[in-house]
Amino acid sequence: MKTDIRGISHNSATWIVAVSLMMASSAEASNERVNAFFEAQGCAIGPSTIAAAIVDGIDLPTIQAYAKTVRADPKTVVTGDWLVLAPDACTIRPPVVKSEIAMSDPEVIQNLSAIDAYAKDGDIGCFLNGDGLVASLETSRKWTNDEALLKYLRFLSASISSGELSFYSPDPLHTPPGFIATRGKCAETPRMPDIVHSHDLLVRHFDALIRADAAGGASCDDDTVPSWKFNEVAQRIFGYKPLNAFLGSEIRFMAIGGGWFDGTTARRQGSPRPPLCHYK
Numbered sequence: 001m002k003t004d005i006r007g008i009s010h011n012s013a014t015w016i017v018a019v020s021l022m023m024a025s026s027a028e029a030s031n032e033r034v035n036a037f038f039e040a041q042g043c044a045i046g047p048s049t050i051a052a053a054i055v056d057g058i059d060l061p062t063i064q065a066y067a068k069t070v071r072a073d074p075k076t077v078v079t080g081d082w083l084v085l086a087p088d089a090c091t092i093r094p095p096v097v098k099s100e101i102a103m104s105d106p107e108v109i110q111n112l113s114a115i116d117a118y119a120k121d122g123d124i125g126c127f128l129n130g131d132g133l134v135a136s137l138e139t140s141r142k143w144t145n146d147e148a149l150l151k152y153l154r155f156l157s158a159s160i161s162s163g164e165l166s167f168y169s170p171d172p173l174h175t176p177p178g179f180i181a182t183r184g185k186c187a188e189t190p191r192m193p194d195i196v197h198s199h200d201l202l203v204r205h206f207d208a209l210i211r212a213d214a215a216g217g218a219s220c221d222d223d224t225v226p227s228w229k230f231n232e233v234a235q236r237i238f239g240y241k242p243l244n245a246f247l248g249s250e251i252r253f254m255a256i257g258g259g260w261f262d263g264t265t266a267r268r269q270g271s272p273r274p275p276l277c278h279y280k
Contacts, residue, residue, distance in 0.1 A: 224277070
């Protein structure tokens, strides 16, 4: 057996290198998993997302080591007990929600209005009757009212994120009669091109919208999410006035159903948390 000048056999040296590479690969895979988890949480590390990570099987020492690295980045936003990862380290995307309800489900279809039901008010399209849907789900799926309400919130988040539903009005003084469906025959409305374009802008600029609003008037303490200046923020980012005056409301519905509000129950919407807002 050949030995180098330090008295380590070549076989031993090869084994050490192999183990080192395996450890490095394992650490890299672990970091990728942690990063992917917190990216899905809005690039935010704090009490509720740490608890969720532990439930997901990520051990606390790994999370703490990751948070230490994140905190060392001068671009990381520190607010209250929270860290929001820098834009070049993590992109904030719409919440990813697995919903037990789909737009094609019979309970949803039977609770969509006729396309001309609100025509006298200038609203053409199929609008969702949320109360009716919850009642239908209680009957057809034997869910309790609380179960149906919480799953309805998740359905709204998933459907707005996918662009299948929109809470749309070009006029801030005209509240839409409900969530408008954007697929199939329901899409045959003059405003649909603007609705689709508005959603594309929302998804494309989601990170910038959330970060800019949180850095401004969006306060976690006062639940001003989105901030009352959100449309100004959106106009600055888009370069023109938002097509949807209720774009901020869409983000709020997405966030509540997506778990970005802490303490949400069927009877309480919960409290917004970073990255949606900052603590004073």
